[in-house]
Amino acid sequence: MQAALFGNPNTGKTSLFNQLTGSYEYVGNWSGVTIEKKVGMLKSTGQPLVDLPGIYSLNPLTKDEEVATNFLLEESFSYILNIVNASHLERNLHLTIELLEFGKPLIMVLNMVDLAKRQGVELDTDVLETRLQTKVFTAVARKGVGCEEINQYLASYTPKAHSFFLPYDQLIEEHIERAQEIMIDQPSSFSRWLSLQYFSNNESVELYIESRYPELASIRQSAFEQITEQGTFLADLIHHNRQQFIEQLLQEATLKPVEKKVLPLTEYIDRVATHKVLGIPFFLLVLFLIFKLTFDWLGTPISDQLDAFFAGPLSNWADSLLNAINATDFIRAVVTQGIIAGVGGVLVFVPQIFILFFFISLIEDSGYMARVALVMDRLMESIGLNGKAFIPLIIGFGCNVPGIMAARTVEQPKERLITILLTPLMSCSARLSVYSLFVAAFFKDHQAAIVLSLYVLGIVVAIILAKLFSWVLKNEGSYFVMEMPPYNIPQWKQLLRSTWDKGKGFVRKAGTFIFGGSVFIWLLSYLGPHGANVPIDESFMAIVSGVFAPIFSPLGFGTWQAASALITGFLAKEVVVSTMNILYFVPDGQSLQTLLPHFFTPLSAYSFLVFILLYTPCLATVAVIQKETGSKKWTAFSIVYALIVAYILSLAVYQIGRLVGLGG
Template identity: 45%
Template sequence: MKKKIALAGNPNVGKSTLFNTLTGTRQHVGNWPGKTVEKKSGRIDYKGKKIDLVDLPGTYSLTAYSEEEIIARNYIVENEPDLVVQILDATNLERNLYLTTQLIELGCNVILAVNFVKEAKKKGIIIDKKKLSELLDVPVVMIEANEMENIVDLMHMVNKRLKNKKIPRKISYGKEIDEHVCDVREKICEYIPAENPDWTAIKLLENDDEVIRQNKNRKGFMELWDFVSKQRMHLEKVFGEDIITIIAKARYGFIEGLTNEVISKQEKEAKTLSEKIDYLATHKYFGIPLFLLFMFITFYVSFFLAAPLTDGFEFIVGFLQEQASFLLNSLNASSWIVSLVSEAVIGGVGSVLVFVPNIFVLFFFISFMEDSGYMARAAYVMDRLMHKIGLHGKSFIPMILGFGCNVPAIMATRSLDSKKDRILTILINPFMSCSARLPVYVLFAGAFFPKSQAVVIFLIYLLGIAVAVISGFVFHKILFKGISTPLVMELPPYRMPTLTGLLIHMWERGKSFIRKAGTIIFLIVVVIWFLANIPYGVEYASRQSLIGWIGDMISPVFEPLGFGNWQSSVALIFGVVAKEVVIGTFGTVFDVGEQGLSAVLQNMFTPLSAAAFMVFVLLYIPCISTIATIKKETGSWRWTFFVLGYTTIVAWLFSFIVYQGGLLLGFV
């Protein structure tokens, strides 16, 4: 029989690292039912036991304030895992133990895995594992989440605890509170029998909305609620505070006494490496330049490492096109079949897949910055700049996520405190250059700026950030007047990510690019190929074809921008479906062969018009998935159409400035 284990813990305690170490590649990433919060699950085979492992969302408590807290709590209550392994940060044990008290209140079979023990020792923090285990009545294992030696100890304890399930003894919060909880528990057993009467008693006393909602229609609840209300009023009268504060203080009082018993502090070592790095990384003047330098290095190294693979992929695509045409012709296949396979399937989809190495290498380095703890510093230093120009500091976190994909980035605005802040951040997020646009930049920068690819693409990303910030400032002054609040966030210590963890994160993000190439992009390039072949008898992808006619109708709009050819117009139109389709369109309408797409584009664009084209792709209408997400998150067609119109106008104006300004300065 399969066993179920839940991994719980605060954010930034190494929970994901431990999950990846335990499951390796045997994991599944999806969403929690009816939610947008990511769900990770995996499988472990240990000493004949098949174990399903679920990575619960990182949360500081099980109070029903956020979606993550509700998900974590409901999973434990409704699914009743055989074991909950809570990961704690040894450098900040007191804060982490708040969640522990609630897991014990829930009556969970718990193991505490205390992580970052070496880091704690460097800070002079020594934890008495034996005493901590005795006082909480739960097993405690000291680990380093990325070291297998410690994981063996943890799995040994997991196996032992699965064989002999034990519920920890109740925590005492003082005579007054304990008596009231006991009285409520007895009434619960009388009126609405519950699986966890102690937990339910505390939650009803706390006036917890989720527990009330789950029980309000049960017979006897109103009589119980009258009794609970009287108990709550009595406690508030005795302590002179609201019930939430009373119970929170009781928990922290217990935790303070506990940590005084189990933590001893030695003389701290000299300033840690993390503190020394932070002096520069979060410096008032050096912080932002350092962030920009890291961005540039990321792009430069990404192109340097991926270039040989990209060249190889491009050669293979051209070779496959030639061989497919030769083979099909030798089999006397119809010209339509030859064209479909060589030009649409191989040429269109292949021209996108050529950039898989660039995408994966970029995601590898972004994952490194996130897992090492640097990305939190980037948000922190950028907050200072954004706050000065009137933007909500927390907005930069979803903006950073936009470098991967705008869809989850827009969903991440749910963490912002007010509707005004959420809508403002949603409106500017499409200007953050997602990974789907990267193939366009790589192709054009490589073709027209081969000696300075990284610099050009770095400037493109920088322009996206600048336009987002400026737009936010304008919207704040005109549409969303009010006072912004500063960013209050935790800066996790710097840590060296594991190679396995980085590769898993890289694959999780990059596989969607490959999946999209095999589904959406494949379908779109087939549609483009079909439009390029009708009416029947017309030359493939000529001006006389339907797709050429569509492009010709729109191309005058782009004439002042330097790319008034019909092929570019069509590529931009279909690029609204998915930005990778811009490349797929070029690959389909041109008979590229072994010469490569870069060589063909060099005959159509100049360096200046290529730069203007990249700027337009950066700033114009987001993809359909992003548009749908904007509608869903704002709940308004008005804001959705505003984004469509505003991004189009901004893209046209900036491209116009680049091209016409460049001509005035003598560039071509």
Template identity: 40%
Template sequence: MTYTVALAGNPNSGKTTLFNELTGSSQRVGNWPGVTVDKKEGKLKGHKDIIIQDLPGIYSLSPYTMEEVVSRGYLVDQRPDLIVNLVDGSNLIRNLYLTSQLIELGIPTIIALNMMDIVKSNGDVIDKDNLSKILGCPVVEIVASKKQGTKDLINEIVKSENKLSLPNPLKYSGELEEALEKISSEISGSVDSKLERYLSIKAFENDEDMFENISLSTSQKENIKSLREDFEKKEDDVAEGIVTTERYEALGEVGEKVLKKAPPKLSTTDKIDKIVTNRILGLPIFALVMFVIYYIAISTLGTGATDAVNGFFEDTMTPAVADFLTNIGISDVLVSLATDGIIAGVGAVLGFLPQMLVLFAQLSILEDIGYMARVAFVMDRVFRRFGLSGKSFIPVMIGTGCSVPGIQASRTIENERDRRITIITTSFMPCSAKLPVIALIAGAFFKKDQALVTFSFYIIGIVSVIISGIILKKFKEFASDPAPFVMELPPYHAPRVTSVLRDMFNKGMSFVKRAGTIILVSSIIIWFLSNFDFSFKLVEAESENSILAVLGGYLAVLFKPLGFGQWQSAVATITGFVAKENVVSTMGVVLGIGADLDETNRQLITAFNQAIGTPVAGYSFLLFNMLCMPCFAAVGAIKTEMNNNRWTLIAIGYQMAFAYAIAFIFYHLANCFVYKEFSFMTILAILVLIGVLYLIFRPVKYKEEKRSYKLNFARK
């Protein structure tokens, strides 16, 4: 028989880290909400019969956010055997607000007092024995990030099986307690006795989602309503506000008994935050940090390793495989498939792996030390100026690794209209699959400014999200006020080497797996189509008579207005819809340059001049491929999150139209300024620009309709 333990706590209290330690899970550790959207499950180390359910990070059991809906629904309906409540000891009273609600559920509870190293470094003292006595449940001190105290917690969990008594709910003022007792007498025969205290409070607060699932007579409901209204009139406040005030007053009394704080002083975290979250300096610092990160990954540390890998594929692996296959009598066609198809395609993508790993490591360090949480805080100010919520920036940041989890992270946004906008725009950010494409084209056309060009697409991604948010908010289907954004800013700490390496390894392996599956299959298909004609006769590589060249010629017409109307670039763009890395592998195959995509290779530069043309056309090529519809996996995530075919098509349609318009405007206006070319297409580009500006600055005609949402927590 299994014993179920629910792990509950505030966001950024170290809950995911503790879950990893308790279960041995390799789930990613982060510093922002959204890493754990749904509850996660794992078996307690050494105890297969004890199941740990990791609930989303929440601040309370009031269902205002999707995380709170999931957590409350599970705790009330599923009734775990035990709750392990993770409490950030450095923010004790605020974290105990959730604790005060959990202990009212009538479920045995253990308090895991985390971040005790920070508590001690601050000079604070927590009397855990007295806290345990007041709350009526065990309290265990831990430091989850350093694996301190977790064995004691595991022992306490094991000992608790069928042996723990129920915790002691907080007692409020006499008048409120009297009112709750009257409500309790009204509902006592209709609810589980263990839930009686919790449901009495919910009935007093007029929480309809809970109240409506209690079988009461009309007179009982009227009695409770009358009692509530009289109390609200007397206190001149709504019932929920009254309970909140009482909770904090009760917790204040608890704090006086168990917490001894050191004299206040400005911590290192506070000193740093005065600079990095400054209204004026915050954004420039963020831009500088990201530029340095891309510069290190693309132009310095990652470049040497990338050149070495490219050289290995081209100078060592390709001739070795060709010689081996030839010596054992394999036909020239299959040798070409292996070298010009598989190695050229897959090798072209894997050649960028070192740069990707350097980028992954740097981003993971920024996240682990706590800086990325500050970035979300800074960007919330920017987003709100344009009617967007800082909550939308969290999925956008996650999307820099991969658009799929970024899109999925939009679940944390409770405003449905803001959520749709976030789903549509998250893939505008350059994800790990797009980085090799940027590095390749930037290296071929902008060698001296490669890092700057790469960084520019990070800025373009953010600006595109903001512009799209402004445009979409002007339409009735998206009009709404920005959702409120509350976020914990964790203290700064040194990056954990194991966490950074694990994150880098997981993302790197994901990149390699895609190269070994999707890119491999795509490379074989591209090789076949580029080496055979419609009669299935072998033709010369790069022949204009190949199936790929003929089909690409028809597709090229679509992209000619964007500056890259050659069949090679058109085909690369289309294959990029399957997986963005395909753009690189396709170029490696159709241009006949193998896996050696070294940006200093004159053959590469000449080939790209033929396939794309000028540097302006190259930048336009990147603009379209970065902003258009994402890979099939991300499109699948969009469909899942939208849960509606119409909205999925709207999302893809907007992404394609936006990308085409931006690339079209840039190409023709840049041609006008750089090459002094002025034509009818230049005039058309100006008109399109005027149209985009109109959509941005036109007056708002619609406002969000105020709607009430009803949540169903009925027991099955």
């Protein structure tokens, strides 16, 4: 007995899913977080619960919304859990009515009742149950309030058909009856729902109808023409009938209809956070403070201690153990020069990555991230996109892969394509290990500012290219609609789980992909045409990378080691650091940070970081671009254009820097 969880964006749907199933899915305090259906098992029954993307109606505008509508048309399930925002019930009830008309048993969850009460809204659940013919619960899902009662109810719940019926305009009812006569093979409630969705121009339902009941097209056209003669449109009249019912229902169900209260703190913060002039500087200030905490105040001291541990005690213990078991020179070299140097060189940056993710999770859960999208909408509109396209870019700060997948929330196909192409320019967490290494070695007094400049550069380049791509692809206009969530005090449990969920992938890579890559890279540096244990400059790695090294000389880093790091970085950006730890010979008692100034200047180091930021996305990102676009042409384009942009900007940074006397 499978249940389906439906709701508007930002109603706490995924929070409720986590509470009812005991699982953990990513929760963000803005729309577009759930981009495909997720399945968990109810704690009370062990039966599956499907979490579907947030939608405002069953008429899909975006790829993620299609998932929800197609689920109704194609999947088998027993009942619906419909979560609604108690403080915005009027808007949420439009989806509820569409779901009730589908005919499946439905349970409503009034979420965020605490926020509704603070705004002076209190609802009579008995009235809602009577008028909607369904069971109604109240909850605060993010805190777990009311969720246990829902679980207990579901433990003994037997789905029963409801008797909800909403009458429409007489002319609409006449055409529904004509349509149902053709769909006589379908249950009455389902054929009525199909008719209403078809009359509302639901594209997913249109495809369903056209393949089964093509004769319905003439009935819809007849209804459209007759209602247009009355001075309105068919879909608008259906919406108007529902709106009238909702307004009457809320008049009866609202116990304390008072004017909504805006929290003074929320209003005060939004005066700055969403200001048309101050909004973007405020966002940059927030990022700067996060980077300051990550690199200068908290992260770097911890990373330095880890680095000292890997270079000192751990290496000494490994040497002692290998001596005790009489390991061969080859095995000793694999362990100390390959595994410890390669994997350990990446793991030292784990504290900084987790600290960064903690603060990103903090601003996500607080409700501020939605404000960022709103502020950026004004800028994005000027380049042919809208604020919703900025959400995948923000997600790309963590990892480009889910960022690209989040582009499904963008309605317009060309805007979606542009967003996919631009998301890899966002500075993902994998690049952070490279930034950490270089800023510690060359910009110790300005680490936060340098990292912030790279993040901002990625956004600026994306904006410029978006304008160019929009002009070439001749984008159609679109509108940005986003509900501003309330500011929340983050829950510590949720915050820590979110931080771990974001950072665990980095640790997992270190133990698997980076581990294997480090051994392979070390092996290529250990072997050469003349045998094993050759001088590293005569190894296979040096020979192959030496072919490409001259290409990067105008950029300031024309060594074969730097070329090797860029080549292996295509597999995963974290491998750049492990490659450097293996290929640059680090004397005992020293670290790679102290050695790098022998091979880079501060100017060439920054040029290298710019190239790392912009050049070809990693293999996993390329794979998801191919999947989401379904085009080898656009996938190849994403690789090539990124290389060209990275080369041009790194060249400009280095050569202009030399001209103005910043060093060579």
